[in-house]
Amino acid sequence: MVWTARPIATARLVLRPFVLTDLEDVVAYQCRADVTRYLVCGPRCRADAERSVRRMTRETELSRDGDSVDLAVELGGRVIGQVDLVLLSVEHGQGEIGYILHPEHHGRGYAAEAAEEMLRVGFEELGLHRIVALCHVDNRASAAVARRLGMRREGHFLRCRQVGGVWRDEFLHAVLRDEWLVRSSR
Numbered sequence: 001m002v003w004t005a006r007p008i009a010t011a012r013l014v015l016r017p018f019v020l021t022d023l024e025d026v027v028a029y030q031c032r033a034d035v036t037r038y039l040v041c042g043p044r045c046r047a048d049a050e051r052s053v054r055r056m057t058r059e060t061e062l063s064r065d066g067d068s069v070d071l072a073v074e075l076g077g078r079v080i081g082q083v084d085l086v087l088l089s090v091e092h093g094q095g096e097i098g099y100i101l102h103p104e105h106h107g108r109g110y111a112a113e114a115a116e117e118m119l120r121v122g123f124e125e126l127g128l129h130r131i132v133a134l135c136h137v138d139n140r141a142s143a144a145v146a147r148r149l150g151m152r153r154e155g156h157f158l159r160c161r162q163v164g165g166v167w168r169d170e171f172l173h174a175v176l177r178d179e180w181l182v183r184s185s186r
Contacts, residue, residue, distance in 0.1 A: 001090055003126050005060040005069045010113050015071040015083060018056040022072055025079035026053050029102035038136035039100070040163050062087045062126065073101065073114045080105045083114040085122055085131075093129030093177075095122045099145065106141065112148045119149060120184070123177045130176050137169040146173035150183045 007016040018026075029035050030044040030052060044052060056070040065087060073081040081101035088094040097118045099111045115133075122128040133151060135142035143153070151173035159167035 001087075001126055002061065002063040003069070003121060005071060008071070008117055008121075010117055012075065013110060013114055014074040015114055015117055016074060017060050018053055018070060018072045018079075018082075020053060020057060022079045023050055023053050025072075026082075029081060029100065032103070034103055035100065038139040038142065040161065042164065056082070059084075065089055065091075071114075071118075073099075073110065075105065075110065080110065081114070083111075083118050085118045087126070088132075093127065095126070095128045095131045097122070097131055097133050099142075111141075111145045115145060115149055119175070119180055123180050128177060130174055131180075132172055132174045134170050134172055137171055143171055143173065149175065150180060151175040 005017045007014055027044075027046055027049045030049045031046070033043045036043050059068050059070050061067060062069055062085065068084055068086040070082050070084045072079045073083055081099065084098045086096040086098075088096055097115050099115045101111050119131055122131045132154075133142075133146045133149075135146065137156065146153075152175070153171050154174045155172035157170045157172065160170055161168055
């Protein structure tokens with residue numbers, strides 16, 4: 001099981017590996033408190049965003065447990081966010097998706113469009129059995145995207161992660177390969 005990142009066109013977006021010249025677009029959303037308030041990191045300064053972009057340029061292959069691929073979500077030649085797929089367990093066919101968009105692009109279905117493609121990669125190209133998405137319980141928009149993708153809420157984890165010295169709750173959403181295949185064939 002190996003998947004190497006490559007550009008993928010959706011109806012409105014291009015999902016592609018990050019390059020160092022994406023830094024300005026990434027800074028525009030990673031430095032915002034309203035973007036990071038539900039993430040495990042706070043707003044990033046420029047130097048931290050640059051380290052993030054450098055890391056994401058190296059995350060281009062899924063082959064063993066813990067591997068992650070982060071793809072730039074591009075609209076009209078600009079990076080408006082990122083989407084990722086993490087290979088949690090090769091043995092058990094488990095993956096996790098995540099998505100972040102600049103707030104100027106919220107509410108237009110871009111997150112669901114990009115994440116749907118990551119589900120397709122996970123299920124159709126990698127043959128995963130199950131893919132999950134985690135989100136902070138107050139992140140209603142992220143939970144709504146998961147539901148639009150056909151994921152069901154399977155768990156409510158109480159005080160499962162400490163961020164900035166504060167315990168937080170998270171929801172776990174999941175979908176099985178056979179469920180996704182039935183839904184995507186409609």
